[in-house]
Amino acid sequence: MPNNPTHLPLIITGAAGWLGRALSSHVAHNADGLGVSQLIALVRDSEEQALLQSSLPKDNNLDLRILIGDVTNTPDIDRLFASSSGAFDLVHTAGIIHPKKIADLFAVNETATKNVMQRALHRGARRVVHISSNSPFGNNPHTQDTFRADEPFNPYLAYGASKMGGEIAVQESVSQGLNAVIVRPPWFYGPFQPARQTTFFSMVKSGKFPVFGDGAQRRSMVFIDNLVDGVCRARAWEGEPGRGWWIADTQAYRVSEIVETVGRALTDEGHTVKKNRLRLPHLLGQVAETADGFIQRTGRYVQQVHVLGEMNKTIACDISSATHDLGYVPAVSLYEGMRRSIRWCAQQGIEL
Amino acid sequence: MNSMQQIWDDANESKMSCEVLIIGSGAGGSPTAALLAEAGFDVLVVEEGRWVEQGTVAPFSLDQMEQQYRGGGVTVALGLPSIAYTEGRCAGGGTEVNSGLYRRPPTEVVERWRDRWDVRDLDPDELMKTATEVETDIHVTHLPGPASVPSQLLRQGADALGWKHDESPRWMTYPDGNPRHGQRQSMTRTYLPRAAKAGARILTQCRVNKINISHGKATYADISLANGQAGRISFKFVFVCGGAIQTPAILQRSGLRKNIGQTLAVHPTVKLSARFADAINVPDDVPVHQVKEFAPDLSFGGSASHAGLIALSLLDQWSDFKGAIEDWRNMAVYYAAITSEGRGRVMSVPGLVDPVVTYRLTARDRELLRSGLSRLSLLMLEAGATEVYPAFRGAPIVRGRKDLATLQKRFSANKASVMTVHLCSTVPLGENRDLCGAGSYGLVHETKNVYVNDASLLPDAPGVNPQASVMAIAVRNARHFIAQEKPHA
Ligand SMILES: Cc1cc2nc3c(=O)[nH]c(=O)nc-3n(C[C@H](O)[C@H](O)[C@H](O)COP(=O)(O)OP(=O)(O)OC[C@H]3O[C@@H](n4cnc5c(N)ncnc54)[C@H](O)[C@@H]3O)c2cc1C
Numbered sequence: 001m002p003n004n005p006t007h008l009p010l011i012i013t014g015a016a017g018w019l020g021r022a023l024s025s026h027v028a029h030n031a032d033g034l035g036v037s038q039l040i041a042l043v044r045d046s047e048e049q050a051l052l053q054s055s056l057p058k059d060n061n062l063d064l065r066i067l068i069g070d071v072t073n074t075p076d077i078d079r080l081f082a083s084s085s086g087a088f089d090l091v092h093t094a095g096i097i098h099p100k101k102i103a104d105l106f107a108v109n110e111t112a113t114k115n116v117m118q119r120a121l122h123r124g125a126r127r128v129v130h131i132s133s134n135s136p137f138g139n140n141p142h143t144q145d146t147f148r149a150d151e152p153f154n155p156y157l158a159y160g161a162s163k164m165g166g167e168i169a170v171q172e173s174v175s176q177g178l179n180a181v182i183v184r185p186p187w188f189y190g191p192f193q194p195a196r197q198t199t200f201f202s203m204v205k206s207g208k209f210p211v212f213g214d215g216a217q218r219r220s221m222v223f224i225d226n227l228v229d230g231v232c233r234a235r236a237w238e239g240e241p242g243r244g245w246w247i248a249d250t251q252a253y254r255v256s257e258i259v260e261t262v263g264r265a266l267t268d269e270g271h272t273v274k275k276n277r278l279r280l281p282h283l284l285g286q287v288a289e290t291a292d293g294f295i296q297r298t299g300r301y302v303q304q305v306h307v308l309g310e311m312n313k314t315i316a317c318d319i320s321s322a323t324h325d326l327g328y329v330p331a332v333s334l335y336e337g338m339r340r341s342i343r344w345c346a347q348q349g350i351e352l
Numbered sequence: 353m354n355s356m357q358q359i360w361d362d363a364n365e366s367k368m369s370c371e372v373l374i375i376g377s378g379a380g381g382s383p384t385a386a387l388l389a390e391a392g393f394d395v396l397v398v399e400e401g402r403w404v405e406q407g408t409v410a411p412f413s414l415d416q417m418e419q420q421y422r423g424g425g426v427t428v429a430l431g432l433p434s435i436a437y438t439e440g441r442c443a444g445g446g447t448e449v450n451s452g453l454y455r456r457p458p459t460e461v462v463e464r465w466r467d468r469w470d471v472r473d474l475d476p477d478e479l480m481k482t483a484t485e486v487e488t489d490i491h492v493t494h495l496p497g498p499a500s501v502p503s504q505l506l507r508q509g510a511d512a513l514g515w516k517h518d519e520s521p522r523w524m525t526y527p528d529g530n531p532r533h534g535q536r537q538s539m540t541r542t543y544l545p546r547a548a549k550a551g552a553r554i555l556t557q558c559r560v561n562k563i564n565i566s567h568g569k570a571t572y573a574d575i576s577l578a579n580g581q582a583g584r585i586s587f588k589f590v591f592v593c594g595g596a597i598q599t600p601a602i603l604q605r606s607g608l609r610k611n612i613g614q615t616l617a618v619h620p621t622v623k624l625s626a627r628f629a630d631a632i633n634v635p636d637d638v639p640v641h642q643v644k645e646f647a648p649d650l651s652f653g654g655s656a657s658h659a660g661l662i663a664l665s666l667l668d669q670w671s672d673f674k675g676a677i678e679d680w681r682n683m684a685v686y687y688a689a690i691t692s693e694g695r696g697r698v699m700s701v702p703g704l705v706d707p708v709v710t711y712r713l714t715a716r717d718r719e720l721l722r723s724g725l726s727r728l729s730l731l732m733l734e735a736g737a738t739e740v741y742p743a744f745r746g747a748p749i750v751r752g753r754k755d756l757a758t759l760q761k762r763f764s765a766n767k768a769s770v771m772t773v774h775l776c777s778t779v780p781l782g783e784n785r786d787l788c789g790a791g792s793y794g795l796v797h798e799t800k801n802v803y804v805n806d807a808s809l810l811p812d813a814p815g816v817n818p819q820a821s822v823m824a825i826a827v828r829n830a831r832h833f834i835a836q837e838k839p840h841a
Contacts, residue, residue: 161757
């Protein structure tokens with residue numbers, strides 16, 4: 001069980017992102033317990049700054065500094081690290097998944113990560129937590145397979161390749177002495193979710209969530225609060241640098257089970273849910289995947305095609321080393337997490 | 353050896369008779385012969401291959417392949433990709449040439465066989481008791497000392513990744529206590545001498561071409577001897593134990609076809625060679641450690657690795673890989689084996705000595721081979737390999753983790769050297785007539801006295817090294833036969 005460090009500044013990149021806001025909000029609520037003396041948040045523009053501020057509790061006594069800058073811009077990274085003197089911790093959540101063009105993926109997820117890690121090394125970061133993904137590892141070879149903590153790279157399309165580049169950059173810095181670890185969330189959900197995620201609920205509600213074949217594909221999922229817990233534990237862990245953990249629910253779910261649970265959560269929150277009847281042949285998933293690959297090779301990106309292409313895959317991961325090393329146990333179940341997400345949407349005035 | 357007096361290396365009679373004819377002296381045939389002879393039956397074992405005394409050829413050598421394997425070890429199941437398979441052809445069959453790694457059939461596998469194929473009275477506990485007896489008979493034991501370096505490397509790599517592994521026991525004795533001086537307790541050392549002692553006759557270099565059956569009753573077998581001479585052996589009962597490829601071929605040549613040779617199951621295997629900074633090669637033995645983290649879907653282990661076999665494993669991408677061969681002393685070959693959803697067929701074709709064999713991998717099998725080869729490569733890197741050479745056309749040399757992405761991208765099962773040494777399920781046993789070629793104790797359906805008692809009977813591949821399963825089932829069936837037929841004899 002990791003112990004939290006004594007009061008140190010915490011730098012969060014991508015602080016206005018989905019995970020960034022959830023993490024910042026958690027830190028704002030628990031700064032003392034987590035041993036955070038100051039939160040230094042990097043956001044891209046004033047719009048993001050406002051978004052982040054609106055996500056934080058009103059009456060916190062957190063020492064908060066928000067910096068506007070871009071991780072792809074080296075002077076901005078320098079400014080970010082110059083803002084803390086002495087030791088600090090860093091959680092590098094900045095990354096993009098649905099880019100305008102493919103080159104952006106590599107600029108942010110790979111090159112910027114490399115620069116951030118190198119700066120963190122030279123500025124004497126105490127501990128760095130890098131947020132990666134399942135995508136450097138592709139998908140499981142069959143529905144019953146589960147990814148172990150350590151797997152060979154098999155990047156899924158350009159996003160996977162760029163996140164793999166990020167992991168390799170982290171490991172290079174680790175070999176030069178950086179005290180960094182990697183957290184790999186698979187599909188996560190919950191408060192602060194971007195607008196695109198609400199289509200997920202609307203699809204389930206209208207009975208049109210794409211279930212491929214017999215729906216036996218399995219997916220690991222994680223509620224955002226569980227993920228934040230995992231990130232905090234990784235930050236406090238005192239073992240060997242270079243380690244990586246899956247942070248997810250204990251078991252992966254069958255896609256049909258996910259659709260059923262979300263349907264139940266929606267019903268219990270007072271929504272009318274139609275029976276899901278969008279059963280698609282496996283072939284369509286393959287077609288979407290091929291199309292996605294083809295489109296991406298032209299340097300472009302179409303989100304719907306990408307998501308559809310990924311839905312007929314099994315991405316299941318084994319969290320036992322996170323439990324063993326970090327004492328991580330997912331506290332919020334899928335059903336409960338979905339209910340909280342639906343309620344959060346309602347509070348934000350988001351129509352489902 | 354005195355008790356071997358009855359073993360004729362050259363038969364000169366063209367007509368013989370016996371009460372029970374056993375075709376094939378491998379893991380299935382030999383215990384059957386011993387138990388039946390000890391129960392008082394008049395047993396004649398015929399074996400196509402020669403009697404090769406252990407120690408007269410180097411284990412795992414090319415010389416051994418030449419002498420004790422069918423087709424010199426080069427036999428191929430057609431398909432995309434083709435799958436190379438090997439069968440022992442000598443007194444003792446596969447047990448003389450194999451790695452000797454002993455794995456009981458997992459309980460859930462036995463239950464699956466019982467339930468899905470409807471095998472009567474196949475009780476997992478009873479079968480394990482039988483397995484225990486076999487273990488005593490063939491001296492199944494762990495190493496008396498440290499494992500060979502290639503075996504330890506496998507273990508180290510698995511430890512570094514936190515992957516489960518264990519040491520497989522082997523049918524071996526270690527007369528001087530040195531783990532490098534093991535003597536394989538194959539059939540020519542165990543059940544065959546026992547059979548001979550109990551009065552069984554053993555005839556080597558005698559091939560059965562077909563069995564003559566009318567109205568479900570078999571009466572004699574047509575044979576040919578090494579010198580080309582033809583002959584005939586008449587019998588009251590026949591046990592076909594030619595292995596999972598030859599047994600269905602013999603039955604088909606004899607006119608039996610229903611559920612025979614349609615469901616060949618194998619453990620498809622891909623390989624790599626790993627190069628280390630130091631000399632680690634052990635030419636005359638194989639590793640005993642196996643990585644079971646992903647079992648039963650995937651298992652990793654070590655293969656025979658003399659210089660010739662290392663060259664063979666580099667062949668697929670020879671233009672890039674050939675430089676490594678000079679360093680063979682620092683190298684060893686490892687495998688990733690999968691359980692396969694695919695199935696194959698064995699078809700005897702008039703005019704051809706050997707049957708035509710085909711096998712089709714499913715999409716899942718192919719993905720699993722990819723995943724297996726890359727996970728195994730990762731393990732070798734963790735074990736300290738400086739370079740890993742995966743055996744498929746277009747493969748990269750793997751020097752670091754980034755290269756694993758290239759490996760996975762370039763891999764396709766069609767480009768790989770897929771092979772197998774575990775063949776089974778061509779005459780599945782059980783009462784389910786839609787699936788089974790033989791009854792619950794191996795009596796071929798629609799016959800009165802034709803039994804199968806070898807690897808062909810296993811309903812599907814056990815997901816572990818199969819010889820223990822083959823032997824336990826063979827002993828079970830032999831006992832049942834004795835109980836049924838002895839009172840009438
Ligand atoms: C290289 C290699 C390594 C292996 N390693 C292992 C291992 O480590 N552990 C394990 O459990 N299993 C291993 N196996 C598999 C194991 O050897 C087989 O599962 C087992 O031998 C099968 O027994 P069987 O009786 O069905 O056939 P076999 O043992 O193959 O015996 C069949 C015999 O019948 C003879 N025959 C065939 N046709 C005729 C005919 N027409 N007339 C007369 N005789 C005939 C053949 O010559 C042969 O001797 C390995 C196999 C090989 C080839």
